[in-house]
Amino acid sequence: MTAQPANFSAESVSAASLPKPVPLRPTVNLTVLGAGAWGGTLATLAERNGHRVRRWSRRFHAPIEDSLIGAEILVSAMSIKGVVELAPRLGQIGIDPATILVSATKGLDPETGRTPTQLWRDALPQQAIAVLSGPNLAKEIMQDLPAATVVSSSDAAAAQFVQRVFASERFRVYTNTDPLGTELGGTLKNVIAIAVGVCDGLKLGTNAKSALITRALAEIIRVGTYLGGETDTFFGLSGLGDLLATCNSPLSRNYQVGYQLAQGLSLSRVLADLEGTAEGVNTANVLFDVAQREQIPMPIAHQVYLLLNEQITPQQAVEALMERDLKSED
Ligand SMILES: NC(=O)C1=CN([C@@H]2O[C@H](COP(=O)(O)OP(=O)(O)OC[C@H]3O[C@@H](n4cnc5c(N)ncnc54)[C@H](O)[C@@H]3O)[C@@H](O)[C@H]2O)C=CC1
Ligand SMILES: O=C(CO)COP(=O)(O)O
Structure with missing residues (x-):
């Protein structure tokens, strides 16, 4: 008879042979602003993870107010021009204080030199704001090639929440606490x-x-x-x-x-x-x-x-x- 390892027991064999428990991922309501290459990709990533995604674009000619209702995460994936125009408008409309705003834009306001999150902060001073940025060519991600990114916020809990929403075996999401950098x-x-x-x-x-x-x-x-x-x-x-x-x-x-x-x-x-x-x-x-x-x-x-x-x-x-x-x- 073959010798068994010292810690062998029938119980450990059956536990080891069971599939690993899949961590529960609650379904989150997301709204993505901007239906260009990057907005479409982020929406797809969230949908693939089982989340409920609404898309808004100025080209859809639908009232933006409707797409904000119930959004736990609001992803801004417009070009900087869109942020300059829309941030003050959303500031006037007002959004649920519990909604986390995720900025995915890479640009600077031509008039003020402000970054996208600075523009969002000016418009929505109470909101938790995170940045999502990294080596993320949209076309590669849409082909399901592996990629990694960073979600950054001074609000660590908000960053971790967004991290879990987007992370998958093809999209590895890190966090940090330097949104401006x-x-x-x-x-x-x-x-x-x-x-x-x-x-x-x-x-x-x-x-x-x-x-x-x-x-x-x-x-x-x-x-x-x-x-x-x-x-x-x-x-x-x-x-x-x-x-x-x-x-x-x-x-x-x-x-x-x-x-x-x-x-x-x-x-x-x-x-x-x-x-x-x-x-x-x-x-x-x-x-x-x-x-x-x-x-x-x-x-x-x-x-x-x-x-x-x-x-x-x-x-x-x-x-x-x-x-x-x-x-x-x-
Ligand atoms: N394509 C990519 O691989 C990545 C792009 N980004 C960044 O994401 C942002 C968007 O990029 P893409 O989707 O590639 O560009 P895109 O040109 O495909 O789409 C731009 C989007 O912004 C919207 N937009 C422009 N002006 C607007 C306005 N005045 N009001 C409302 N919406 C407006 C357009 O309707 C469109 O939905 C850029 O800042 C880009 O640097 C970031 C990571 C990856
Ligand atoms: O930011 C990007 C990749 O991370 C996309 O680069 P381009 O905007 O030059 O296509």
């Missing part, structure tokens, strides 16, 4: 993805691309911490992670803008042919103003700004970056 990482990398698209479009090689992304991260951290984000956050999924995703994928609209500009197309032509929003174009303009006003050195973002505003060619942008005064690596 989390959303700034996602917003600032869009400008850099334009620069990297130019670099690839001009076929400048792997050394150039690696140098560009690395120096861009230093630039993101410089301005991001100045604006209130925490350094560590910029090395996480919503910072470096998202920077790598958008700088390495032709699926990124921002990367595509840079790539097409490097082919000699005009910005208006590129944007006319682009499928969806490239937030980096507006963000580059806002960032230029901030950097000028606050005297924050942002050489890469500066060249992107000049290129988008047709003040230089892609080749001149590269030359300007390479010919800067020599300095230490800080």
Whole structure:
């Protein structure tokens, strides 16, 4: 007879052979504002987890008030233009104080330079607000490829609630407590993805691309911490992670803008042919103003700004970056 392990018992065998209990996931009512690529993807992720999802878009011509009733989570997945318009309107309408607002937008208000969650906070001062951001190309997630993201809030319980709603075996959701750093990482990398698209479009090689992304991260951290984000956050999924995703994928609209500009197309032509929003174009303009006003050195973002505003060619942008005064690596 074979020897049994010391802790063997009939009871432990039957317990081990049972399937693992599936943690109960209560059904949550969600409303997703914005039915573009990202709004559609987040709605699908929540639906796949068994939640009840309502979708609202300005294109549906349905009153927004109806879609807010009973929402435990309100996901804002509009472009920044939509947030600028809609946040004050929802502030006037008022929403249930228990509803958690989740911001998934990566942009800056062109007028005030405020981030999406700052705009939501201005409009809804009492609301629990979380940011959802990470290396999340919508098309890959819709193909059910594995991905990870971050849900960030100063309200840890709210972040954990949202984490459980979206997490699945194909979508791993982390939390952190630096919402500003989390959303700034996602917003600032869009400008850099334009620069990297130019670099690839001009076929400048792997050394150039690696140098560009690395120096861009230093630039993101410089301005991001100045604006209130925490350094560590910029090395996480919503910072470096998202920077790598958008700088390495032709699926990124921002990367595509840079790539097409490097082919000699005009910005208006590129944007006319682009499928969806490239937030980096507006963000580059806002960032230029901030950097000028606050005297924050942002050489890469500066060249992107000049290129988008047709003040230089892609080749001149590269030359300007390479010919800067020599300095230490800080
Ligand atoms: N597509 C992606 O892979 C990801 C996108 N994001 C961010 O999510 C946001 C939306 O991106 P996409 O869905 O890809 O863009 P999209 O161009 O596909 O959709 C934009 C959405 O915003 C809405 N919108 C625009 N202006 C509006 C206004 N004035 N009022 C109301 N709604 C308005 C549009 O109707 C549309 O539903 C952007 O900030 C983007 O950076 C974030 C992560 C991934
Ligand atoms: O933010 C994104 C991926 O995380 C989407 O990037 P684009 O907006 O450049 O397509």
